[in-house]
Amino acid sequence: MTTPRLTRALGFVATFVVVLSVVAPSGAVAVPGGVPGTPNAVGADSPRSIAVVDVVSADGPNRSGVHPVEVGSTLVVRGTTNRRPDDNAIDVTVTDGPDADRFGFAVVETWGYDGVWTVRLAVPATITPGTYTLSVRVDDETDVQPFEVVERRPAAIGRATLSDATRTVAGESVPAGAVAVRNVTLPDGGYVEIRRGDALAGQSAYRATGSHAVVVVPVDGVDAESDLRAVAVRGTPDAADDPYRRNGTAVAVAVSLPPVGPTATPTRTPTASPTPSPITQPPSSTATPAPTTGSSPGFGVLAALLAVVAGLGARVVGQS
Structure with a gap:
């Protein structure tokens, strides 16, 4: 019969053997x-x-x-x-x-x-x-x-787009009002900046050395009429530095802006043509002549009857 003390001893030996x-x-x-x-x-x-x-x-x-x-x-x-x-x-x-x-x-x-x-x-x-x-x-x-x-890949920026709606680009959610910059290569790490002229409109988070399918850049104070550029910038996690350059020119690309809605064409109200006033015909200057004695229709008939009667009277006198 195995005692509890013996059981503990055997367990210790077994553990020691496993360790060895x-x-x-x-x-x-x-x-x-x-x-x-x-x-x-x-x-x-x-x-x-x-x-x-x-x-x-x-x-x-x-x-x-x-x-x-x-x-x-x-x-x-x-x-x-x-x-x-x-x-x-x-x-x-x-x-x-x-x-x-x-x-x-x-x-x-x-x-x-x-x-x-x-x-x-x-x-x-x-x-x-x-x-x-x-x-x-x-x-x-x-x-x-x-x-x-x-070979070392040069700094590069692909297409950059700004949208006024939330969308998914290369598997990453891009909020409304942010710029999505595709195919970014930063040989020494750094940032992507959105610039309006010489002014800074937005800056990405620090991105490590290498290529990135999409970099999201929040922007402020831009509208559909803004002239924006996405610029590849050197830097460290602490601060941005100068732009990457190729042949002396900053590596940058224009930002495509959302389409502007159609401008409503004002409806032209036709100009009312003045209604011509009715022309009042002046009274005729030729007055109807007053009937002249002997020239009216009744006088002519009477004259004809008298002529017939006179003719009949003459014939009767001749037959007498």
């Missing part, structure tokens, strides 16, 4: 739980002392995997190790590529007990683009990772 089973030789310690995507999980057949996980540019430090970096930018390298940070150091160098010897190197001496370490390397602005090889080493173990260096 995860301690690797040469001071290596298996990362508790492991790191997703790496072979450092407890129970792996061949845990690695060092591994490269991410190679990205500083303009997108939260991305994962291996991505191209631009000349003149900063290379961010993340990896894992199962070595104790107090007793070991990790050497990071670029060992192969057109201008590999022009890269610097870094030594990582501290990291958390989760085994994840991070280091940054400057990418010289004058090196030749191409394929390079990154090497990380702790003691006698090494991991390598190829990566691409590409």
